[in-house]
Amino acid sequence: MKYLEGIRIRKALTSDLPGILSVVKNAFEHMLYSDQTETELVKCLVNSDSYISSLSLVAELDTKIVGHILLSKIQIEIVKSEPIASLALAPLSVEPMYQKKGIGTQLIHNAHSIALDEGYHSVTVVGNDQYYSKFGYRPSTDFNIRLPFDIPEKYCMILELIPHSLDNISGVASYSSCFQAFS
Numbered sequence: 001m002k003y004l005e006g007i008r009i010r011k012a013l014t015s016d017l018p019g020i021l022s023v024v025k026n027a028f029e030h031m032l033y034s035d036q037t038e039t040e041l042v043k044c045l046v047n048s049d050s051y052i053s054s055l056s057l058v059a060e061l062d063t064k065i066v067g068h069i070l071l072s073k074i075q076i077e078i079v080k081s082e083p084i085a086s087l088a089l090a091p092l093s094v095e096p097m098y099q100k101k102g103i104g105t106q107l108i109h110n111a112h113s114i115a116l117d118e119g120y121h122s123v124t125v126v127g128n129d130q131y132y133s134k135f136g137y138r139p140s141t142d143f144n145i146r147l148p149f150d151i152p153e154k155y156c157m158i159l160e161l162i163p164h165s166l167d168n169i170s171g172v173a174s175y176s177s178c179f180q181a182f183s
């Protein structure tokens with residue numbers, strides 16, 4: 001795949017929200033599986049305790065926002081032990097005319113790198129298994145961790161940012177109420 005030149009990945013600013021919502025809306029508009037609530041999810045997460053401003057990234061071409069990724073806080077609840085911190089990747093959006101040019105890949109790699117720097121060791125995602133497996137995500141069934149969504153298990157995936165960090169961890173991922181409201 002040939003990467004598009006001139007793409008800059010940077011942390012999102014508060015003033016980017018309209019541009020982000022536009023990309024999110026356009027990216028999911030024709031997705032058959034989508035219920036078109038992704039923009040509401042972003043608005044809810046941005047205003048929630050789960051929001052981490054350094055993990056909302058935009059892809060910019062000149063001054064236009066053409067992609068966005070958001071990683072927000074979740075917890076993995078463990079029986080008879082303290083919950084452990086993790087992240088949920090959602091949503092990931094690339095403007096349709098700029099898709100398949102490596103922008104999603106750059107957003108994911110940058111987000112993973114920042115997440116690692118900030119001390120997180122895992123990321124969950126609900127999405128296309130063929131796509132996310134390219135980035136090391138594995139079905140949650142490979143781990144003893146359940147994602148609380150009523151969808152086929154292969155779409156529930158987890159990445160260990162630090163290999164083996166989820167060894168011997170058994171529990172259920174607990175998401176922001178934003179996900180219940182818009183899923």
Ligand SMILES: CC(C)(COP(=O)(O)OP(=O)(O)OC[C@H]1O[C@@H](n2cnc3c(N)ncnc32)[C@H](O)[C@@H]1OP(=O)(O)O)[C@@H](O)C(=O)NCCC(=O)NCCS
Pocket residue numbers: 001027028031091092093094095098099100101102103104105106126127128130131134
């Ligand atoms: C999914 C999405 C974010 C991918 O972004 P992108 O910038 O087009 O992806 P990239 O160009 O970085 O693609 C990386 C690789 O994944 C492949 N790919 C891209 N979209 C794919 C898809 N929907 N399913 C499977 N593979 C896909 C590319 O062909 C490329 O493969 P290669 O490395 O073998 O060449 C983008 O298509 C999008 O916004 N889709 C609509 C919203 C959506 O579905 N978001 C994800 C929700 S889980």
